[in-house]
Amino acid sequence: MNKDSRGYDKSSLFSPTAVYPESDWKLFQSKYAEWNENYIDRLCKDYMEILNSDKAPSERFRVLSDRISSDRQKVGFAVRNSRSQMLRNIVDLVERGAITLDDLDSFSDELKTAVKVITDK
Numbered sequence: 001m002n003k004d005s006r007g008y009d010k011s012s013l014f015s016p017t018a019v020y021p022e023s024d025w026k027l028f029q030s031k032y033a034e035w036n037e038n039y040i041d042r043l044c045k046d047y048m049e050i051l052n053s054d055k056a057p058s059e060r061f062r063v064l065s066d067r068i069s070s071d072r073q074k075v076g077f078a079v080r081n082s083r084s085q086m087l088r089n090i091v092d093l094v095e096r097g098a099i100t101l102d103d104l105d106s107f108s109d110e111l112k113t114a115v116k117v118i119t120d121k
Helices: 022-051 057-074 083-095 108-118
Strands: none
Touching: 022 057, 022 083, 083 108
């Protein structure tokens, strides 16, 4: 078992029998594109800071190239947009800082609790 300090079995939260309300699924579908765009916008601002730094041009290029390579592996363009993957997708968004728990205010208490337990936030 994969229980946390509060006694929750984290693995059961991802199981096919874990069902979250239809309203959570519809809300996720309506918010995902916005969340992802906001995250990418934040990345672009970070990239501009790198480019505008006082470092030598070759160093700025190397730092930016490394950062973009790293970020490409994190950004959720290839997300599996299915209801069964919704919780995993939300957890991924929280863990990479694309959204916060406050962004989940409109979701069900069950889903918010699951995300808090899994992310230890």
